Amino acid sequence: MAKKVEEVKKNKVIEILKKEYPFEKILLGVLGIIVLVLGVYLVEGTVLEIKYTDLWIFNSPLKITIFSIFVIIIGAVSFLLSVWPFFVPSISEMKKVSWPNKETIINLSIRVFGFIILIGLFFVIIDFGLRPLFLWLTGLGA
Numbered sequence: 001m002a003k004k005v006e007e008v009k010k011n012k013v014i015e016i017l018k019k020e021y022p023f024e025k026i027l028l029g030v031l032g033i034i035v036l037v038l039g040v041y042l043v044e045g046t047v048l049e050i051k052y053t054d055l056w057i058f059n060s061p062l063k064i065t066i067f068s069i070f071v072i073i074i075g076a077v078s079f080l081l082s083v084w085p086f087f088v089p090s091i092s093e094m095k096k097v098s099w100p101n102k103e104t105i106i107n108l109s110i111r112v113f114g115f116i117i118l119i120g121l122f123f124v125i126i127d128f129g130l131r132p133l134f135l136w137l138t139g140l141g142a
Helices: 012-020 023-044 061-094 102-138
Strands: none
Touching: 023 061
């Protein structure tokens, strides 16, 4: 008898994330956000505070602020490094886009705003037409 090999169904999203966006990048992004938030809390000083110590880096408020800004920069850079692979393909695709000229943008913008005004007027007319009916139905028009 031949044994049937059962294939384990894998989640497609997880496979894509593992192939194109490795786990290390996701971890770097999450830790980057955490470090960024901690840095902001250190600068703010109400939620998270560094008490003065004898350590040379924390012995004045100016040095604590500089350290806090450094923590914010580290968090922001690590988050940007984790997100950057998403934007690399889109930059090359944006170079292929043919952008409309000024006349086309103005023409299409006028059409869009004109349509919005027409739809708005339509709903105002419907409101004026149906308001007496609704006031009569609710008994507020008497």
